[in-house]
Every structure is written in structure tokens, then in C-alpha cells.
Amino acid sequence: MKVLLINGSPHKEGCTFTALTEIKDQLEKEGIGSEIFWIGNKPVRGCIACGKCGTLERCAFDDDVANEIVDKILESDGLIIGSPVYYAGPNGALCAILDRVFYSASSKFTFKPGASVVSCRRGGSTASFDRLNKYFTISNMPIVASKYWNMVHGNSPEEVKQDLEGLHTMRTLARNMAWLLKSIEGKNLPEQEEKVFTNFIR
Template identity: 55%
Template sequence: MKVLLVNGSPHKAGCTNRALQEAAGTLNQEGIETEIFWIGNKPIGGCIGCRKCSEIGKCVFDDIVNQIRDKVYEADGFIFGTPVHYGAASGNITAFMDRLFYSELCGNYNRGFYMKPAAAVISARRAGTTAAFDQMNKYFTIQEMPVVSSRYWNMVHGALPEQVEEDKEGLYTMRVLGRNMAYLLKCQEAAKNAGVKLPEKEDAVFTNFVR
């Protein structure tokens, strides 16, 4: 089993990465393989709603969003991390998530994310964490992904990684998240081995509010 942890910070070795490392270390202790994937610090364009992904099975803009796709298919669970920028997730991770999740749902019929456990991790110097946390969780619930919780909301505080080290409760929260993620993955594996099938799927229904 493998969990893919996505670092949505422009700083590869910053506070967000430190939080993800704590969760990854706990997952490793629980026998779960991990990989931390950094989306980089080059600008990522947003979704333009062209819907070409429904025809070609991936985003029409061939950048970091498509480069992670194979890793998404191979992973059994996900943790997406972001710093807080102006009370919300970073611009790059927002554009990245918009295009990855939309093209996966629209183009590949949700084969990469469906029923795979997911969680968001937020880092901030001071405030905006809960707003960014709510924003990130919406990606998971629209893709039928079980959302993994921790003892508290998944956040760490600090302007530098060494300051995150002083956030003992934040790091504790990351470890609890790692253990809870591992438990759910093992439960899913046990269910699969016992012959428990995934939920029955039915055709989606789309209703506009304007008739």
C-alpha cells in the first residue's frame, strides 16, 4: 500500500513539507509506503473549462498536472498539503487541484481517486488555516473519497520549518493523521480480501438551477 503526499508549497523544504514528513514517517512505521511529490514553484495555469479532458483522458495543458497522473493511479491514499496564502490554499495548489480533479472526473471517470482515502494538511504562520482546510476537503468529497480525520484539524504553525518543530500539537496531529490513514487503508485491504465489494455505482444526474 502506498500514500502519495503532495507538497503544494512554493518552498520544497518549507513548513508544509515538514508537516508532510511527520505524517509520512508515521505511515512508514505502520508499514505503508510513501512518496512526497512537490508541485514546484513554476506558475500553474488554472482550468479554462474547455472539457477536452473528456476526449483525451487528461488535461489539455501538458504540465505538472499530467506528470503526476501515473502516480495518482498507483497510490492507495493521498495527503495534499498547502500553505495559507491570503486566507486560502496557495494559488498553485488551487490551480493544480482544479485541473487534476476535474480532468480525472471528466476525462477518466474517476478511476484515479474513487474511494481512495484522502486528507488535507495546512501550514500557516498564524491564521487562515480552517478556511484553507475547508477548501481542500471539497475536492475529496466530490470524488467519493473517504476523508481521513485526525485528533484536531490538520494544521501546523510557523513561518520556518524550525518553528514548526516547536508546534508540538501540530506535529502530534500529523502523527495521528498518519495512523488513522494507515488504519483505514488496512481496513480497505481487509474488506477487499473478504470479498466486500465497492458501492454500487449508478449514472450521474446533473440538474441546473435555471430551468
């Protein structure tokens, strides 16, 4: 079993990475494989609502990491998305990518457990956490909880390492993710009705 951890920060080994590493190390202790995938710091596209993914089942644009992330999620059993907090929301570049990842392929992510993790200096963490969790709750992906909302505080990796409660929250999240993955392995998944799709005007 494998969990994909997305580092949605422009810093390859910053605070978000430090939180994800705590999760990765604990997953390893639980016998679960994992990979931290960094989104990088090159320009990324936002969704242009062209709708081509409806037939392609992937984003029409292949010039950034969006489709690579789709492939990596499909190969994984669980997903953890990490982001720094920017103006009380997740990193805009990460959201631009995730909009395209989920819009094009989320129907294939059904019942993969997901969790999000945010890293901030001081404030805006719960709003960012809520925003990221929205990707899971519209995609039939069970959300894995911890003992607190999944956040670490600090402006540098060294400060994050001093956030002992934050790190404890990360390890608990990893244990809970491992437990859920092992619990549902080989189990029948709920039957799904055909999607009912209405706009409010009709």
C-alpha cells in the same frame, strides 16, 4: 500500499514539507509506503474550461505537473494534499493544478482515502483546510480525520517542529490513514448509481 503526499508549497523543504515528513515517517512505521511530490515553483496554468479532458481523461495541457500528478494519484492508494496558507486560502498555484487534476480525472480516484494538511504562520488555516477538502467530497473520496483539524503553525521548519500538537495531529492522521487503507483493502466498494446531472434552471 502507498500514499501520495503532495507538497503544494513553492518551498521544497519548508513548513508544509515538515508537516508532510512527520506523516511520511509515521506511515512508514505503520508499514505503508509513501512519496512526497513537490509541485515546484515554476508557472502553472489555471483551467481554461476547454472541456477537452472530457474525452482525453487528462488535462489537454502537458506543460506543467498536473498530468504527472494524475498519474501518481492513480498509482497510489491514498492521497494527502499539503498547502501553505496564503491569504486564508491554499496556495493559488496548487489550486490551479488541483482544479485541472480533479476536473480531468477524479472519476478514477473514487474511494481512495484523502486528507488535506495546511501550514500557516497564524490564521486562515481552517478556511484553507475546508477548501482543500472540497476536492475529496465531490469525488467519492473518504476523508481521513485526525484528532484536530490538520494544521501546523510556524513561519519556518524550526518553528513547525516546536508545534508539538500540530505534529501530534500529523502522526495521528498518518495512523488513521494507515488503519483505513488496511481496513478497506480487498473489500467490495459501494455500488454506484449512474450520475444524475442537472443545472438549477432545468
